[in-house]
Amino acid sequence: MNSRPAFQFYPRDWLNDLDLQGCSLQAQAIMIAFICVTHDSPEYGVLWVAGEKRDPFSDQNFAKKCSKIFRITPKKFQKILRELVDSNVLKQDDEGCIYCARMLRNQALSEVRSAAGKCGGNPYLIKQSTKQNPPPLTTTTFSPSSSSLSSKTPPTTPPSVQEQGGCGRVLSADEEDFIRLYAKYNTKTNKAGLVETLKKRALLGTLDLSCLDALRSKEREDLRIERAREASIQRVKQAEANQKRREVEQQAAEAERQKEGRRVAEKFRAQRLAALAQNGEEGPVTSLSSPVGDDARTVPPAES
Structure with a gap:
């Protein structure tokens, strides 16, 4: 088991990780819990629960044990873990074990x-x-x-031999x-x-x-x-x-x-x-500048 009492956390790297920030807030919370749990694992960064590491997606018993540690239901745990793996935040090896690269x-x-x-x-x-x-x-x-x-x-050798x-x-x-x-x-x-x-x-x-x-x-x-x-x-x-x-x-x-x-x-x-121009040739044209109504003025036709 890891003997280090603490681990370094880089807030800027956490916020700039596009894969992680693309996950849901619940998945990000589970990721924090995953780091804390795997910090004390026999293999640092690898998901060990009850002294064993298995595929949590195919082994329902192992998923149930993990869900108790993360305090969510097994089905919810598998769903969130799948989200983190598919988002390239967590990795899964050939044996199905989950780890943080x-x-x-x-x-x-x-x-x-x-x-x-x-x-x-x-x-x-x-x-x-x-x-x-x-x-x-x-x-x-x-x-x-x-x-x-x-x-x-x-073995100690003369300086001359070492130089040669x-x-x-x-x-x-x-x-x-x-x-x-x-x-x-x-x-x-x-x-x-x-x-x-x-x-x-x-x-x-x-x-x-x-x-x-x-x-x-x-x-x-x-x-x-x-x-x-x-x-x-x-x-x-x-x-x-x-x-x-x-x-x-x-x-x-x-x-x-x-x-x-x-x-x-x-x-x-x-x-x-x-x-309007055509109407003006045929008869009187109402002035466009004057208002239309009782005060409208009519232009008389030109005398011959």
Whole structure:
């Protein structure tokens, strides 16, 4: 069981998660409860209830146990859990177990940082101590599935032999990838000093690459999440652009209708004026400037 008494919560990430904010408020509340429950699970971030993890959608007994913890009915629990899984907020593995990918990434990052701290801590303090009494280099073994760390001290060799072993040696692609990823996910240590230390270990052949696969998996998952986020942002922008385009089209259609109305009104006015002019040739024409009524004046016909 996890021994950490608390976990970090990022309000900005929570509010900016488009997949999560697209879920109902009840699903968001269940998500908070899910984080709290899986924080103390035997596997961090994985849904364990009563000492077991199963598919809550196919195993009704397991769903009933989960519903008691989340304080809702089994049917409602399955419905909300399905909403979170379909919205890509929670994940489901091949065995049907439900887990939170963000919590697993945070756990792996915590283990990587812990391993980095075991590798030497502050690089400035290391430089000061090595001037007086250079310590032997140690190899740290990191297991992705466990937080246990083990250190091995290589056999001491004369400086001349060590210099010859690293002289002219080119780092392999795996070593360069490990150094890049290790420095990328280790934010509490000076990156330049950490990279320099890891390169020295690689040249001496004491760099342990056991957690390289875990770092690569984490980078792939981060890249997938970033692409999904960019796709969501693109969908929102496209929807806004379509809405704006429809508004412009509606305004243009309204302007065209008004223009057509004015054209029809001008046509009727021209016909009316033509009719009035024709009446004026045949007989007296009432002045358009004078009011129509008892005071209307008639223009007499011209004398021959």
